[in-house]
Amino acid sequence: MTELLVKNACVIDPIRGINGDIMDIAIRDGRIVESVSDRAEVIDAQRCLTLPGGIDSHTHVCGTKVNFGRYMSPEDMRAGRTQRRGRMHVTSGYYVPTTFGNSYRYSAMGYTTLLEGAMAPLEARHTHEEFTATPHQDMMANTLFDGNWAVMDAVREKNVKKAAAIVGWTLNAVKGYGIKLTNPGGTEAWGWGEDLTSIREPVPHFEVTPAEIITTMIRANELLKLPHSVHLHCNNLGKPGNYQTTLDTFDLVPDLNPDRQTLYATHVQFHAYGGGTWRNICSKTEEITRSVNSKPQIVMDMGQIMFCRTMTMTADGPMEFNLHCLHHNKWSNHDVELETGSGIIPVTYSKKSAVNCIMWAIGLELALLTKSPWQCLLETDNPNGAPFVKYPEVIGLLMSKRYRDEECATLHADTEGRTSLWALEREMDWHDIAVMTRAGQAKALGIINQGKGHLGIGAEADIAIYPIRTDSVDPAREYRKVVEGFQKTSYTIKRGRVVSRDGEIIVDGANTTFWVNARIPEDLRVDNDPEFIRRFQEYYTVRMSNYPVQDLYLPRGRRVDTEAFT
Amino acid sequence: MILNDVVCPFCGCLCDDLELEVEGDRVVRVQNGCSLAEATFMNDTRLPAPIRRTTTGWEKISYDEAIKETADILKDADRPLLYGWSSTHGEAQSVGVHIAERIGAVIDNTSTVCHGPSILAIQEVGHPGCTLGQVKNRADVIIYWGCNPIEAHPRHMSRYTTFATGFFVPDAQRERTVIVVDTRRNDTANIADEFLQMEPGGDYAVLSALRAIVRGKESIIPKKVAGISKEQLIRVANICKNAKFGAIFFGLGLTMSRGKYKNVRNAIELTDELSRHTKFVISPMRGHGNVYGSNEVFTWMTGYPFAVDFARGIAFYNPGETTAVDILRRGECDAALIVASDPGANFPRVAAAHLAKIPTVLIDPHVNATTALSRIHIPCTAAGIDAAGTAYRMDGVPIRMKKVIERGYPDDAEILKKIYDRLNGEMGS
Numbered sequence: 001m002t003e004l005l006v007k008n009a010c011v012i013d014p015i016r017g018i019n020g021d022i023m024d025i026a027i028r029d030g031r032i033v034e035s036v037s038d039r040a041e042v043i044d045a046q047r048c049l050t051l052p053g054g055i056d057s058h059t060h061v062c063g064t065k066v067n068f069g070r071y072m073s074p075e076d077m078r079a080g081r082t083q084r085r086g087r088m089h090v091t092s093g094y095y096v097p098t099t100f101g102n103s104y105r106y107s108a109m110g111y112t113t114l115l116e117g118a119m120a121p122l123e124a125r126h127t128h129e130e131f132t133a134t135p136h137q138d139m140m141a142n143t144l145f146d147g148n149w150a151v152m153d154a155v156r157e158k159n160v161k162k163a164a165a166i167v168g169w170t171l172n173a174v175k176g177y178g179i180k181l182t183n184p185g186g187t188e189a190w191g192w193g194e195d196l197t198s199i200r201e202p203v204p205h206f207e208v209t210p211a212e213i214i215t216t217m218i219r220a221n222e223l224l225k226l227p228h229s230v231h232l233h234c235n236n237l238g239k240p241g242n243y244q245t246t247l248d249t250f251d252l253v254p255d256l257n258p259d260r261q262t263l264y265a266t267h268v269q270f271h272a273y274g275g276g277t278w279r280n281i282c283s284k285t286e287e288i289t290r291s292v293n294s295k296p297q298i299v300m301d302m303g304q305i306m307f308c309r310t311m312t313m314t315a316d317g318p319m320e321f322n323l324h325c326l327h328h329n330k331w332s333n334h335d336v337e338l339e340t341g342s343g344i345i346p347v348t349y350s351k352k353s354a355v356n357c358i359m360w361a362i363g364l365e366l367a368l369l370t371k372s373p374w375q376c377l378l379e380t381d382n383p384n385g386a387p388f389v390k391y392p393e394v395i396g397l398l399m400s401k402r403y404r405d406e407e408c409a410t411l412h413a414d415t416e417g418r419t420s421l422w423a424l425e426r427e428m429d430w431h432d433i434a435v436m437t438r439a440g441q442a443k444a445l446g447i448i449n450q451g452k453g454h455l456g457i458g459a460e461a462d463i464a465i466y467p468i469r470t471d472s473v474d475p476a477r478e479y480r481k482v483v484e485g486f487q488k489t490s491y492t493i494k495r496g497r498v499v500s501r502d503g504e505i506i507v508d509g510a511n512t513t514f515w516v517n518a519r520i521p522e523d524l525r526v527d528n529d530p531e532f533i534r535r536f537q538e539y540y541t542v543r544m545s546n547y548p549v550q551d552l553y554l555p556r557g558r559r560v561d562t563e564a565f566t
Numbered sequence: 567m568i569l570n571d572v573v574c575p576f577c578g579c580l581c582d583d584l585e586l587e588v589e590g591d592r593v594v595r596v597q598n599g600c601s602l603a604e605a606t607f608m609n610d611t612r613l614p615a616p617i618r619r620t621t622t623g624w625e626k627i628s629y630d631e632a633i634k635e636t637a638d639i640l641k642d643a644d645r646p647l648l649y650g651w652s653s654t655h656g657e658a659q660s661v662g663v664h665i666a667e668r669i670g671a672v673i674d675n676t677s678t679v680c681h682g683p684s685i686l687a688i689q690e691v692g693h694p695g696c697t698l699g700q701v702k703n704r705a706d707v708i709i710y711w712g713c714n715p716i717e718a719h720p721r722h723m724s725r726y727t728t729f730a731t732g733f734f735v736p737d738a739q740r741e742r743t744v745i746v747v748d749t750r751r752n753d754t755a756n757i758a759d760e761f762l763q764m765e766p767g768g769d770y771a772v773l774s775a776l777r778a779i780v781r782g783k784e785s786i787i788p789k790k791v792a793g794i795s796k797e798q799l800i801r802v803a804n805i806c807k808n809a810k811f812g813a814i815f816f817g818l819g820l821t822m823s824r825g826k827y828k829n830v831r832n833a834i835e836l837t838d839e840l841s842r843h844t845k846f847v848i849s850p851m852r853g854h855g856n857v858y859g860s861n862e863v864f865t866w867m868t869g870y871p872f873a874v875d876f877a878r879g880i881a882f883y884n885p886g887e888t889t890a891v892d893i894l895r896r897g898e899c900d901a902a903l904i905v906a907s908d909p910g911a912n913f914p915r916v917a918a919a920h921l922a923k924i925p926t927v928l929i930d931p932h933v934n935a936t937t938a939l940s941r942i943h944i945p946c947t948a949a950g951i952d953a954a955g956t957a958y959r960m961d962g963v964p965i966r967m968k969k970v971i972e973r974g975y976p977d978d979a980e981i982l983k984k985i986y987d988r989l990n991g992e993m994g995s
Contacts, residue, residue: 062866064962067862067865067866068693068962070865070866070869071685071688071689071861071862071865071871072688072689072692072693073689074689074869074870074883076869077868077869077870077881077883081869081880081881082880083879083880084667084668084879089664089667089867090667090868090876090879090880090881092868092869092870092880092881093869097869098865098866098867098868098869099866099867100867122697122699122963123962123963123964125956125964125965125966126862126958126962126964129656129866129956129964130866133660133866133867149733191700191704191811191845192704192810192811192845193811193841193844193845193846205734321841324838325842330689330690330691330692331691331692331694331838332688332692332693332694332695333692333693333694333695333696333847334693334695334696334697334962335696335697335700335847336696336697336699336700337696337697337698337699337700337702337703338699338703344692345692538731538733539699539702539703539732539733540699541697541698541699541702541725541726541963542582542963542965543571543582543583545570545571546571546573546582546965546966550966
């Protein structure tokens with residue numbers, strides 16, 4: 001039995017409605033309890049800001065394309081490297097760090113749970129291998145279905161149950177957590193070097209539209225009772241004028257689940273552009289947030305960009321090729337048979353580029369114009385908009401109008417006229433930030449009842465104590481202190497153990513991978529369907545029996561069972 | 567006993583549809599496999615126990631003794647090299663990286679003498695590729711450049727390309743155009759629709775000519791380029807531009823001939839150029855069964871796919887300096903641990919000769935040319951035969967190799983873990 005007592009903590013725990021109370025937190029064997037014995041180890045939080053462990057609900061840290069980003073970028077590996085020290089392994093890289101680099105830096109920032117944003121089912125084993133080497137965060141994998149042939153066939157047949165059965169079998173086989181759609185239909189078209197330009201355009205050969213894929217998958221997701229909703233990277237990412245596609249997509253979404261959103265729209269910054277060319281691109285955040293503010297069934301995340309050099313990586317292969325044709329830098333592409341695509345190119349976001357400045361403003365506008373912080377979560381689509389180590393700066397910008405004004409004064413002169421950021425007075429408070437960086441994520445991912453995102457009795461003791469005294473720091477003026485405070489916790493506690501102290505990792509990690517097992521009735525199971533098996537054996541290049549990820553790839557896997565179809 | 571859907575660990579194709587008949591600790595029949603697979607499973611003669619060189623020959627030693635002496639050699643070395651890794655599973659590779667980090671070693675894999683130049687090219691311009699199933703289901707144009715799959719990857723053509731039935735290519739033999747570029751008329755060239763016979767060292771010029779034609783600059787092409795006629799080059803460029811889906815596969819003929827990584831870069835840039843007209847992809851034909859896995863494991867752990875030097879405490883990478891052949895050639899290395907490979911047979915003579923001068927330990931199931939250069943040889947399981955583990959196919963698809971028989975050897979990951987634990991124990995934290 002191990003016991004720990006965190007005393008004098010200034011707790012913000014939005015899920016339990018606690019906002020800045022000074023309290024003690026008792027921990028036994030990794031979970032939060034009423035009280036502990038007087039033999040418990042004691043940490044004095046000294047009235048510092050204490051939050052549930054940070055949760056990133058959309059990041060790219062593990063798997064085939066992330067590793068290829070590293071593989072092709074020795075220049076980035078040189079940009080961030082540390083020696084082996086104590087319990088810490090060598091790390092390399094700044095915007096695509098090695099797995100240990102990701103894990104240590106997230107932990108230093110108080111993050112204890114991550115959702116990998118895009119896992120190709122065929123390459124799932126790779127993602128899980130890297131999860132094991134990202135030891136300080138609990139992991140989940142969004143599983144890509146955007147170009148899945150069997151799913152598209154079911155969509156064409158208007159057979160939601162069959163689509164659900166395919167998803168259920170696949171999630172179980174690849175130990176995935178939820179449904180990810182990246183440019184639905186577009187990744188299949190990219191198999192021929194094509195893309196789709198609207199949600200009503202049919203996918204070549206399959207004769208289904210993105211709109212049909214999205215709506216079918218939303219219903220399949222709820223039929224399977226998955227803890228998370230469909231997680232969507234909309235069509236037309238990064239194209240001027242794409243906000244209309246985004247609005248059309250949002251209009252497709254019914255409100256089907258009382259406990260959470262029905263659609264999670266990711267990195268919406270990249271999907272909120274007006275204009276028709278790069279010369280007249282402008283912000284359409286007012287239209288996007290008006291839609292979201294009226295639709296509780298939608299949660300989005302920011303996809304904030306920050307000015308720096310970084311790497312874009314996504315399953316959206318055609319988008320990456322378009323970007324490559326603009327940037328003329330190196331370009332990788334990796335299409336995955338019967339399932340999805342992917343592309344990678346490095347980019348530099350510069351204040352000298354009007355387009356980049358407008359993108360930067362759009363991300364912040366989305367957060368500031370969305371009324372409920374539960375509906376616009378904070379992230380950068382790491383590393384696409386910026387590496388996650390930039391989150392503290394994003395927090396600073398959201399909390400301080402003065403900080404924003406100072407930054408705005410340094411931007412390209414065309415930015416102000418094509419955005420609304422200059423006019424926005426809102427300054428977010430500590431509670432808003434707690435929602436946007438952990439509580440909102442826990443709710444959106446459906447992991448509150450797994451003991452994540454809050455500090456209630458029975459919750460997993462994942463806790464971040466930041467060296468910030470909320471009673472003496474005015475974030476509007478002292479935003480530098482806010483940024484510094486969120487960069488490095490005093491303590492990061494993972495499952496009741498102090499894993500990071502003032503930015504130093506002090507123990508070996510022992511993370512868990514959450515995955516979903518939806519119980520599907522015998523007569524609907526696709527692994528009993530001779531036609532499904534035949535097509536699998538004929539068109540995949542691995543045998544169906546070799547496709548599932550063995551349990552041993554998840555040394556501390558935690559299965560979340562759902563009673564599908566009930 | 568009959569085992570189905572067995573993975574062959576031999577080459578980068580990692581065919582996973584073999585049927586094996588097993589009797590006790592022997593494989594007695596291999597179905598669906600190529601001749602290389604059959605040899606891998608059936609001619610599997612092992613070194614029975616660890617051996618150490620004496621002044622007159624070899625003596626048998628225990629595993630404990632061998633492990634202790636290996637740890638001592640590594641601990642006492644100033645510039646140790648850990649090399650090989652491509653024929654074992656990721657689990658062993660991962661322990662290898664931890665050891666290298668612990669003792670400040672150079673760790674390198676066999677890419678250094680095969681597709682290392684391809685990696686350098688990819689680091690310059692990227693890699694537009696795909697999984698092999700994309701090619702199988704879609705490609706109507708296949709190009710083999712500087713490789714001979716019929717000999718080296720015997721089932722590549724029947725599983726993924728020329729003869730493979732695909733969803734959009736139901737009549738593969740008729741619907742796929744096969745183009746071979748090589749300096750010699752090899753077996754693969756004999757079944758090609760177009761064979762471009764090139765003068766040795768002409769790759770860069772031929773690739774440049776094709777790029778120029780694709781860009782509409784055919785007027786600047788001379789009558790012949792490296793022995794290939796302008797007419798044929800134009801014809802081939804047009805086949806590529808008119809393809810629905812084209813796939814280039816290249817081998818050591820491109821990476822190891824004059825121009826090296828610049829050849830590969832040029833081939834990638836041709837692919838990029840063609841991608842502006844139609845769908846085109848390119849992929850290296852990786853040799854060893856899990857050489858790509860060693861690149862993957864090294865990359866997520868250290869940031870670099872090969873040639874990683876931990877001497878400065880951080881991971882440092884500079885191919886040409888931190889590559890195994892160069893460390894050995896310069897006589898810099900004072901101890902070597904070789905795992906799952908045979909540099910004795912594949913390295914330049916001067917590099918191999920240096921291995922014989924320094925304490926070299928070989929961990930490999932089989933006696934090979936490196937045994938003759940080693941001080942100690944520790945036999946272990948062979949991944950995919952008597953050990954299970956992860957391997958990455960040449961296109962990045964991770965596959966779990968199976969254990970099909972038990973032969974009583976320890977797993978190399980286990981041996982390495984014991985060496986690592988010993989080093990940790992003796993070197994403190």
